[in-house]
Amino acid sequence: MVRPPSSSVISMSGNMPARITARIDQQPHVKLSTGVLQQGTDLFNYITGLDLAQFNRLSGGFRFLSGGPFQHPGDVMVDQFYAHQHNVHAGDTISLLNRPWRVSGIYQPGMLTRVVVPLDTLQDLTANTGKVSMVYVKLDDPSKTDQVVASLRAAFKDYRIYSMEEFTSLYSVSNIPMLQGFLWVVIGLGVVVGFLTILSSMYTAVLERTREIGVLKALGASPGYILNILLREAALLAIAGSLLGILLSYLTRFVIQNLVPASLIQAIVPRWWPIAGAIALAGALLGALGPGLKAARQDAIEALAYD
Amino acid sequence: MTSELAQSQPIISVRGLTKIYHAGEVDVHALRGVDLDVQPGEFVSIVGPSGSGKSTLFHILGGLTHPTSGTIRIAGRDLFGMSDAERTELRKTTVGFVFQKYNLLPTLTARGNIEIARDIAHRNGPLPPQFLDILKLLGIESRLDHKPRALSGGEQQRVAIARAIVNQPAILLADEPTGNLDTENSNAVLALLRDLNHRLGQTILMITHNPEAASYGHRVVRMRDGHIE
Numbered sequence: 001m002v003r004p005p006s007s008s009v010i011s012m013s014g015n016m017p018a019r020i021t022a023r024i025d026q027q028p029h030v031k032l033s034t035g036v037l038q039q040g041t042d043l044f045n046y047i048t049g050l051d052l053a054q055f056n057r058l059s060g061g062f063r064f065l066s067g068g069p070f071q072h073p074g075d076v077m078v079d080q081f082y083a084h085q086h087n088v089h090a091g092d093t094i095s096l097l098n099r100p101w102r103v104s105g106i107y108q109p110g111m112l113t114r115v116v117v118p119l120d121t122l123q124d125l126t127a128n129t130g131k132v133s134m135v136y137v138k139l140d141d142p143s144k145t146d147q148v149v150a151s152l153r154a155a156f157k158d159y160r161i162y163s164m165e166e167f168t169s170l171y172s173v174s175n176i177p178m179l180q181g182f183l184w185v186v187i188g189l190g191v192v193v194g195f196l197t198i199l200s201s202m203y204t205a206v207l208e209r210t211r212e213i214g215v216l217k218a219l220g221a222s223p224g225y226i227l228n229i230l231l232r233e234a235a236l237l238a239i240a241g242s243l244l245g246i247l248l249s250y251l252t253r254f255v256i257q258n259l260v261p262a263s264l265i266q267a268i269v270p271r272w273w274p275i276a277g278a279i280a281l282a283g284a285l286l287g288a289l290g291p292g293l294k295a296a297r298q299d300a301i302e303a304l305a306y307d
Numbered sequence: 308m309t310s311e312l313a314q315s316q317p318i319i320s321v322r323g324l325t326k327i328y329h330a331g332e333v334d335v336h337a338l339r340g341v342d343l344d345v346q347p348g349e350f351v352s353i354v355g356p357s358g359s360g361k362s363t364l365f366h367i368l369g370g371l372t373h374p375t376s377g378t379i380r381i382a383g384r385d386l387f388g389m390s391d392a393e394r395t396e397l398r399k400t401t402v403g404f405v406f407q408k409y410n411l412l413p414t415l416t417a418r419g420n421i422e423i424a425r426d427i428a429h430r431n432g433p434l435p436p437q438f439l440d441i442l443k444l445l446g447i448e449s450r451l452d453h454k455p456r457a458l459s460g461g462e463q464q465r466v467a468i469a470r471a472i473v474n475q476p477a478i479l480l481a482d483e484p485t486g487n488l489d490t491e492n493s494n495a496v497l498a499l500l501r502d503l504n505h506r507l508g509q510t511i512l513m514i515t516h517n518p519e520a521a522s523y524g525h526r527v528v529r530m531r532d533g534h535i536e
Contacts, residue, residue, distance in 0.1 A: 211410075212412050215410045215411075215412060216412075216423075216427070217371075217398075218369070218371060218398065218404045218410075219398065219399070219404075219423070219424050219427050219470070220395055220396070220397075220398035220399025220400070220424075220427050220428065221395075221399075221427045222392065225427060299371070300366075300371040301366050301371050304371075304406075304410070
């Protein structure tokens with residue numbers, strides 16, 4: 001894969017002359033290359049413009065579930081996930097980049113893009129005539145990938161050239177500047193907000209039961225007995241809440257997969273379950289302990305008078 | 308009151324009891340030197356206008372709050388010579404409370420409300436068979452598995468009475484037990500208290516505004532301005 005000198009892993013920005021493919025094709029062990037143009041439509045989605053004949057030779061072709069390849073400049077092909085999420089069928093008209101497109105076909109996912117339009121059309125629409133943002137290169141011998149990557153890097157200085165394996169490996173948190181730090185901040189905020197929410201909820205719940213605690217005191221319950229009840233209840237709520245949260249994460253993943261399948265995938269990380277459970281437990285116990293201790297120690301008459 | 312009761316040692320003996328509440332910079336004299344003796348098995352009605360100190364006396368007798376001065380002996384023991392733990396033990400074993408607002412725990416059934424009093428007194432397990440007779444007497448044996456919100460006011464108060472006597476306390480303190488009830492339920496609850504007093508020999512102190520309710524007791528004590536008249 002060849003990308004322009006100014007490109008980055010997470011950005012589709014930057015482009016290069018489409019004629020670069022002619023020079024790439026002359027390199028040893030290069031069987032075929034084809035340029036594509038990618039244009040973002042929102043934060044996570046983009047349209048790919050490609051030369052269908054060349055791309056088919058390189059990839060083995062699209063497998064259509066309904067309809068077929070585009071026939072006209074205003075045609076678009078979408079994958080199954082996109083069609084399901086947007087309730088699109090072959091022959092429908094959809095709006096992209098502020099213009100209508102006729103859906104010529106719906107293809108099986110796995111073609112590195114969800115929405116495909118003719119390369120020329122996209123180049124004209126985005127004022128990128130004669131330019132592409134990425135070139136896919138097919139080799140005559142895949143075992144020579146490293147060797148070809150090295151020779152391409154030597155021939156095309158400043159261009160970003162990766163094997164497919166290398167490119168996909170770049171999509172990790174450690175390879176995207178500041179992403180790891182950003183994630184830790186988000187996780188930290190989640191932990192603090194979750195802890196404080198549970199703590200304040202438990203605090204309020206126990207405070208509202210001051211009168212009931214007064215009743216227990218009138219019945220002869222010791223402060224230890226009252227605290228024992230409150231803390232056991234808080235622990236039970238925290239454990240039940242954590243289990244419910246885990247079940248809900250499966251539910252939200254199911255909903256996302258079925259309602260917006262062409263979007264981000266929700267990961268479920270079991271190694272976070274005990275951590276989340278510990279946060280909930282600590283928040284609940286600390287939240288219950290403060291007002292519980294106060295109510296258990298206070299005069300029973302004051303507790304009974306609480307409204 | 309019978310002569311037999313009059314000859315016993317008092318189960319409650321109060322001397323020179325005062326209580327001052329501090330409301331901001333104002334001192335409120337709720338009790339101004341109360342003397343009172345109550346014999347074992349006696350049913351005493353305490354009447355008086357609002358602010359006369361009835362409830363304060365009731366709370367101090369139950370060990371729920373401290374007096375400013377004076378002495379109280381409950382079953383021969385100096386109540387305020389006791390530690391907090393000993394007073395807690397006293398509430399657990401010797402004194403039962405019935406409140407005007409019932410004060411049942413809303414998340415527990417009637418049975419749960421009664422059983423938690425037993426649990427606090429470390430008496431685990433199901434209610435004893437002889438107590439089931441008392442539940443029949445109270446007329447709540449078929450309502451035990453209902454939450455308080457599903458019970459009428461009269462039923463809730465009878466559950467509260469069952470909770471108060473389940474650990475067989477020597478003294479039952481009832482603060483306006485009919486204050487939230489209609490006439491029919493009031494009469495039923497008062498008759499039950501008198502019946503329990505006869506059957507179990509429990510000493511009962513009942514605060515009331517209602518002269519008719521007060522007449523259910525052996526003796527009526529009148530309070531005004533923190534004194535016993």
